Amino acid sequence: MKGVKLSRDRDGRLCVERFAMWRRVEHVITIIVFSTLVLTGFPQKFYDTAWAATLIELFGGLNDARVIHRVAGITFSILLGLHIAVFVGGVITKRMRMSLVPTPQDLRDAWQNLRFYFGLREKQPRMPKFDYRQKFEYIGMVMGSLVMVATGVFLMWPVETAGVVGGEALAASRIAHSNEAVLALLVIVVWHIYSAVLAPDVFPLDKTMITGKMTVEELKHRHAIEYDRIFPAGEPVDELAAAEGAPAEGTPEPEPKGDGPVGPTS
Amino acid sequence: MTQRGSHRAAAVALGTVLAFGFASGAFAQPGEVDDCMDCHGDAEDDRLELPDGSEVPVQILKQAWDASVHAGEIGCTDCHTGISEYPHPDVQEKDLRGFQIAQAETCKRCHYAHFTKVADSIHYKQFEEGNRNAPTCVDCHGAHDIAVPGEPRMAVDARCAQCHSEISDAYRRSVHGQALLDNNSPDVPVCTDCHGSHQIKDPRKPDFHAASYQICAKCHSDADRMERYGLNPDVVSTYLDDFHGASNALYAEGLGRPDKPMVTCTDCHGIHDIPSLTDADASVVRARVLTTCRKCHEQVPDGFQDAWLSHYPPTLSKAPLVWLVTWFYRVVIPLIMLGLVLHILMHLWRLRFRRPGGQR
Numbered sequence: 001m002k003g004v005k006l007s008r009d010r011d012g013r014l015c016v017e018r019f020a021m022w023r024r025v026e027h028v029i030t031i032i033v034f035s036t037l038v039l040t041g042f043p044q045k046f047y048d049t050a051w052a053a054t055l056i057e058l059f060g061g062l063n064d065a066r067v068i069h070r071v072a073g074i075t076f077s078i079l080l081g082l083h084i085a086v087f088v089g090g091v092i093t094k095r096m097r098m099s100l101v102p103t104p105q106d107l108r109d110a111w112q113n114l115r116f117y118f119g120l121r122e123k124q125p126r127m128p129k130f131d132y133r134q135k136f137e138y139i140g141m142v143m144g145s146l147v148m149v150a151t152g153v154f155l156m157w158p159v160e161t162a163g164v165v166g167g168e169a170l171a172a173s174r175i176a177h178s179n180e181a182v183l184a185l186l187v188i189v190v191w192h193i194y195s196a197v198l199a200p201d202v203f204p205l206d207k208t209m210i211t212g213k214m215t216v217e218e219l220k221h222r223h224a225i226e227y228d229r230i231f232p233a234g235e236p237v238d239e240l241a242a243a244e245g246a247p248a249e250g251t252p253e254p255e256p257k258g259d260g261p262v263g264p265t266s
Numbered sequence: 267m268t269q270r271g272s273h274r275a276a277a278v279a280l281g282t283v284l285a286f287g288f289a290s291g292a293f294a295q296p297g298e299v300d301d302c303m304d305c306h307g308d309a310e311d312d313r314l315e316l317p318d319g320s321e322v323p324v325q326i327l328k329q330a331w332d333a334s335v336h337a338g339e340i341g342c343t344d345c346h347t348g349i350s351e352y353p354h355p356d357v358q359e360k361d362l363r364g365f366q367i368a369q370a371e372t373c374k375r376c377h378y379a380h381f382t383k384v385a386d387s388i389h390y391k392q393f394e395e396g397n398r399n400a401p402t403c404v405d406c407h408g409a410h411d412i413a414v415p416g417e418p419r420m421a422v423d424a425r426c427a428q429c430h431s432e433i434s435d436a437y438r439r440s441v442h443g444q445a446l447l448d449n450n451s452p453d454v455p456v457c458t459d460c461h462g463s464h465q466i467k468d469p470r471k472p473d474f475h476a477a478s479y480q481i482c483a484k485c486h487s488d489a490d491r492m493e494r495y496g497l498n499p500d501v502v503s504t505y506l507d508d509f510h511g512a513s514n515a516l517y518a519e520g521l522g523r524p525d526k527p528m529v530t531c532t533d534c535h536g537i538h539d540i541p542s543l544t545d546a547d548a549s550v551v552r553a554r555v556l557t558t559c560r561k562c563h564e565q566v567p568d569g570f571q572d573a574w575l576s577h578y579p580p581t582l583s584k585a586p587l588v589w590l591v592t593w594f595y596r597v598v599i600p601l602i603m604l605g606l607v608l609h610i611l612m613h614l615w616r617l618r619f620r621r622p623g624g625q626r
């Protein structure tokens with residue numbers, strides 16, 4: 001046990017905490033702000049479509065839609081700033097591991113996992129706390145957000161921007177802002193929704209980001225390296241049960257997930 | 267022919283007579299024009315004096331009438347409805363303008379659809395606000411010598427110039443006016459092509475400004491027409507793909523109104539005096555872009571105009587940064603999405619066909 005919060009879910013299964021309350025709140029705010037930005041931004045990109053007019057009208061006209069887009073954009077920027085500040089602060093004070101930062105091992109994991117998909121390997125590679133798919137999405141999201149925030153700021157203050165980086169950068173910012181938005185939305189709709197909602201092994205929804213918890217059993221299969229890190233002695237000593245003074249045997253056995261392939265989330 | 271057949275033939279014949287009667291003769295009596303022309307077709311310059319001292323000419327040039335679109339279609343009393351006998355009843359109107367306005371009223375008996383369009387126009391609004399000189403039907407179309415409207419095209423300009431002479435002068439200097447004057451080009455616009463004829467809107471309104479690019483787009487996004495003059499067919503699409511263009515496209519659909527006007531074609535190119543830029547000095551043109559920017563963005567630094575790529579898609583030599591960003595996403599978006607979709611498909615494939623335990 002390395003400072004990981006343990007608890008039990010409704011069925012009495014032992015769980016580890018993967019996302020603290022703040023992370024889960026951050027995720028919900030991000031969903032709301034991202035959706036608002038998409039709904040007010042895409043009609044401006046696809047101005048000549050019928051749905052664009054409908055959406056703009058819904059927000060009370062182009063001027064109001066722009067105000068909402070900018071307020072949401074500023075909110076998003078603050079959120080991104082906080083996120084990075086917390087990360088940097090956490091790493092400096094050594095309270096946080098860089099568990100979402102890609103390493104060369106992730107490339108090897110990806111290669112081995114693809115071999116597994118093609119049946120060239122019997123077992124899925126053992127994954128760390130966050131596997132390469134999650135890291136890819138996370139880094140993509142952070143980098144994409146930086147692009148969106150930077151170009152968004154440029155477009156919001158075009159005169160000041162042109163004074164600093166020149167007029168051509170303004171034109172490039174507009175292209176980047178609109179294309180990066182398309183990329184972000186596509187990745188969310190195709191990749192994130194598949195991983196967190198539609199993938200057969202998590203369907204109908206991977207609830208980890210809602211409850212913040214994952215059962216120890218699931219952790220063992222999906223993030224074996226992290227499991228070993230938390231429980232170096234092997235099978236978890238049910239310290240929570242011991243603390244509660246209740247016998248661990250009284251709890252129902254968690255549904256075994258089997259050794260099959262596992263989904264890319266959580 | 268049977269009994270019934272002959273009845274039917276008679277009915278058809280009667281119907282034809284009635285229909286024909288309504289189409290042409292429901293109006294004046296045949297021969298009426300000739301009767302009127304006996305007095306009004308003289309070469310003399312007879313005039314009717316009105317109470318205010320103004321005079322209405324009462325003689326009609328018969329050749330002009332015969333050449334008009336109405337000759338053979340309607341008769342004199344169809345418009346001059348108050349006259350059915352001789353001597354004629356007194357004219358009620360007190361002056362010449364009043365007489366013209368009253369006569370124009372008779373046009374809507376046949377051309378009601380056009381009248382309803384006029385009723386929405388800036389001209390009619392002026393008229394309602396008490397400007398008696400705002401044009402009515404006869405001021406543009408004439409009275410007895412009405413020709414096919416819009417022919418010849420140069421005549422349209424002459425008609426509008428009766429009141430809008432300064433604008434007409436500017437137009438005649440423009441690349442459009444020159445092409446019409448020199449070559450009678452069918453490709454350049456005359457007044458009505460941009461402003462409409464009957465439903466002329468107030469061009470000073472913000473709505474008109476925001477939607478005005480659509481007027482230019484009618485010709486300037488027509489690739490065939492542009493090719494005839496070696497002009498860039500992308501001017502409208504590149505404008506719309508910019509911030510201001512996309513904004514005006516949405517405003518033009520009635521989705522709000524700009525706080526201040528968003529730059530559009532005429533703000534850089536001029537309105538009636540649009541010059542040709544085919545042989546223009548590029549640096550002069552670029553300087554003009556900056557001048558236009560500063561109309562709204564007062565404090566912009568030199569170089570701000572580089573945000574506008576002059577209606578051309580970015581190229582590596584002209585706008586390398588924009589070109590790079592454009593191509594980066596053109597390559598990266600499909601590549602990433604292809605990779606992710608393949609990854610998902612492989613995951614599903616593994617779940618379906620390579621289940622541990624030996625199935626399949």
